[in-house]
Amino acid sequence: MLEINAISHRYTEEPVLDEVSLSLEGGRIGCILGPSGCGKTTLLRCIAGFEQISAGEIRAGATLLSSNSMHMSAEERRIGMVFQDYALLPHLTAQQNVSFALHRQPKRDARLLAMKFLKLVGLAEFAARYPHELSGGQQQRVALARALAPEPRLLLMDEPFSNLDASLRQDLGQEIRQLLTQLGTTALVAMHDHHDAFALADDVGVLRGGRMLQWDSAYRLYHRPADRFIADFVGKGVWLEGRVRGENLVETELGTMSGRMEEPLTEGTSVDVLLRPDDVVHDDDSLMKAEVISKQFKGSEFLYELKTVSGATLLSSVPSHHNHPVGEAIGIRLETDHIVVFARR
């Protein structure tokens, strides 16, 4: 549905996008994840047709949208965009804001369609309110209804949760996911928080300094990161030194771990092994003990920082009814069937 092939863009001398590629199948939700300034907004603006690219190609199905010699106008692209600040018109009601996107339709049809999409986002009762009379989450939904109402072939959303608090983000992420799935909409979303990205997306790409480091399924990006930056960016974890001891076997100070390695490394190679908080399981019966150094209450779980007898620091995610004080030694077990291993530099 969306095919981006080695596109580049620059505002000044420095390229802001450097040969970025990705492909998104119809009906899937993709997410561009990356730190501030990495080029996420610019990428969305190039796809929407607000910026011209200097190299590469952007296609929607069989239709060429952009190349270095061709630029279809934003209006012709049939791409919906939800901007980071929602960009609602302050002097129009919610319904008028949505109708505004349907100006090609007769007024009565536009009004009815606007109501249909406000209903879909759960805002039928708020149709007559002005943006300043709506909460941030409600304004976000109006912007979503406005982008969806013209039935775009592709929906783009720039940091849709950046102005919302954490609990609302998770709920809204799930709701938006259900709605887009129900409508069969293909969507590409820019975000900087991996929790938000995993709650919403099927495919995730990490952009850094204008380069796409990895474009993959959300599951593979977490469990099979292509490099250390990605591994650290998409979740917590600690690195342990180790040495390859055979096919899918790594020896560390915590013993020999077995797990599928992405790339076979020759025996004896020095490596760094990533242990995620979900790889370190609390088990009272285990002989391996570690001392609680600190803990963070997360509601359903604690994130414990632990120190092993050998001095290694670990993180462990433990159901929160296991409430152990700082200083206590607790039993742990490693569940490492997905070890992430990189050769040491």
Ligand SMILES: Nc1ncnc2c1ncn2[C@@H]1O[C@H](COP(=O)(O)OP(=O)(O)OP(=O)(O)O)[C@@H](O)[C@H]1O
């Ligand atoms: N109109 C412009 N003219 C010149 N440089 C720009 C322009 N817009 C963005 N940039 C620069 O391009 C780079 C990428 O910006 P962009 O807004 O795409 O990043 P981003 O990943 O969306 O960041 P954020 O998460 O902070 O919104 C930045 O270094 C930014 O300063």
